[in-house]
Amino acid sequence: MSHSTDRIHPAAKMHATEYQAGKISRREFLTRATALGVSATAAYGLIGAAAPAHAEQHTMDGGTLRIQMEVRALKDPRVTDWPQIANIYRGWLEYLTEYQADGTIRPMLLESYEVSDDATTYTLKLREGITWNNGDAFTAEHVAHNFRRWCEKGVEGNSMASRMGDMVDPDSGTIKEGILDVQDDLTLVINLTSPDIALMASVSDYPGALVHPSYDGGDMTSGAGLIGTGPYTLEDLSVGVKTVLVKNADHQWWGAEAEGFGGASLERIEYIDYGTDPAAWLAAIESEEVDMLYESVGEFIEIMDSLDLVKSETITASTIVIRCNQEAEVNGEKPYADVRVRKALQMAVDNSVLLELGYSGLGEVAENHHVCPIHPEYAEVDNPVVYDPEGAMALLEEAGMADYEHELVSIDDDWRKNTTDACAAQLRDAGIRVNRSILPGNTFWNDWAKFPFSSTDWNQRPLGVQTLSLAYRSGEAWNECAYANPEFDAKLSEAMGIADADERRVIMKEIEQLMIDDGVIIQPYWRSIYRHYTQHVTGAEVHPLYEIPQYKLGLSA
């Protein structure tokens, strides 16, 4: 790997000791160490392991790969709300860092980065010799420009603003003065006002693609929207039908030479939209109209296993959350403002049953606090929710809500619907009255955060604190539970300032317990995700964040 830094973060060394003592898993170690700026190779070195040599499959040069994926209209990357959209512009727009399937974060457009021990100063070093496909050299000023864009809170739907945390000035809705310091063409120093341990992970997320300074937030399919650093360019985009990426012949892609990258062997990549019905995806791969699926879900996984296909699997921190909106009013009252009601709902549900019935057991049982065992700061809680239907009913009676009929809303799809159905069935078994509503996708997303009682799917984020700050902090846009607990907020802000995951775990344990005690969510399981593709496709392993880095794809010779 060309990414190198002589300085190894002291916490990383400490983690290495922990790993050797058997206190943390290898995956956890890798996420933590790389988040602190240690290269993956060095991180493997710290624990006396060799970095895995990526299996050298013989890929041929050129060829066309057809992928089944929803084709949505492109948007300004920072407001992008679907990984599928990013998987199109990922062909020409690239990221500062890359979150890899094994939990490590590796620099991409960056050569390396260093984090100060208190996680307030980040020194970003850009890779040398990167050019945009219009010929401009890629400089630290461009990176600063993107940070400024990400911090524009006033832009409707800009989700990067919430990932930038304290960099955003709450009054002006733009980046605070003095945060960015462009030292030379290849060095950018970021001086945060409060520690943020997740910054390098945040910028690897799909809305974090770097755009050219001349891009003004308009059309992505022409002009400045197509200026990027990546190896491909857009040939055609027909929303809902098909989109075609072709190798950008006029552009010298930096990754061709960079160690650890390379590839981009395909001449042409076609994304074909087969709608949202998994049966249609099956039909597509069975009829040999596509070579690779975006995702295999539910019962179709088994059917596809029986075909002559390669199956790729990864465990994720993606999940479904069945939550009460604490502020929601139903017939003039707030049924879920009472913690006893929320606790009762939690206690009436056996999470393992939901995993079995809702997701065919394709995952891990979760503990109602939205921090996944693969997150580095995960802590086991002392008082988890205990399945107790009788106790639940007793609590409801105490709260005077025993006769209340709950309306449980879900989207009309495969696993989310089934899981919510299973939840409703369990609540009914406990004697709680439940009325199920199933809404089509567009109607559902219209009000997703406002339903009094509903299920929502959440994709994974590399660190546990990230999801918590996005979804459960008071007043956050995506806080669908309307959870507002100053104690939780304070503890979370404190946790977000602790670069060392072990120290963070101490407070994380309290945060997790708080989530459970406040009965915020029923979170039944963590999903594993799957993908099937034909034998001759290479580099198409499913990514926990659904990323499809085109440069890795190929066809075997």
Place this chain on the structure above:
Amino acid sequence: MGLFLLRRLGVMILTALCLTFVVFFLTNLSPNLEKLAKTQGNMRMTDDEVVSWLENRGYDRNVFARYGEWLGVVPGYVVEQPGGFRGRCFGEADEVPPGASTFCGVVQGNWGFSSVFREEVGSIIATRLGLTAKLMGFVMLLMVPAALIIGVLAGMREGSRLDRGLSSVSIVSTATPEYVSGVIFITVFASSAVGLRWFKGTATGAMENATFENFALPVLTIALYGIGYIARMTRASMAEVMTQQYIRTARLKGVSFPKVVLKHALRNALIAPFTVIMLQFPWLLNGVVIVETLFNYKGFGWTLVQAASNNDIELLLAVSVVSVFVVLVTQLISDIGYVWLNPRISVT
């Protein structure tokens, strides 16, 4: 005749106006506009962001004014926003362009812009209608001759074994909706579940390159339903004609049976099925919704589904206009055809 056509044209325009206004009104109800804002902006926008999104795009005004705008009889909106102007007729600009037209609606030939496909509505309709026409063409080629043959064979000897057999088949086929027959076909002929795999279970490839393999199932699925229906009509009509006095006379004169059927009975028996066949056109146009969705064939029916589920206002309006046009034109043709087939009927 001229007056008849003129009257029909008037009815068509009036119907189109009424229908589009209804569609316009429904798509502009505030929850639908909120949906539009969220699908176009960011799915997880806050309420304030939704309001400002809608204001910046002129969606917050009177529904009549906006309908007039779409028609092209009311000047298009111009909204001032941070960093420039946004107008219906010129998009986004720093300054209102001096050459920009004030009116830009259907009257001016501007069908608007599809918010979900990010394309001119006119070109979307043209492409998608073309694809559906291809599907419908093959369906008609299969359906009409097959249905007429079955109907005539069944109706020429009412009550015979042939009649009973063919009638049963057509009742079964017309009683099976597409969403049932389509799924059965895919399972039996296209999946590894049964293992026949003669055809492809998806027609996505047929949009560019239709082959027997990828196009047979959708065509068969649609045609099968129509075949049964038209065949039943033809049979009833044929059976009635075969009991007429002039047929008996012809038979008694010693004319051979095939000749009686083909020369004497057929033309008269075709009047009723002709109307039914013409009515199949508008029915196909929207009835293909299920089949196009099932087989992922992106034609007009699929466009309708996408436009409706994304509240794509201008695309939905154009779809309605096309539908009105197709329904009324095929009815017109069927009326004129009636006159041609049966001289006793007159349009005037």
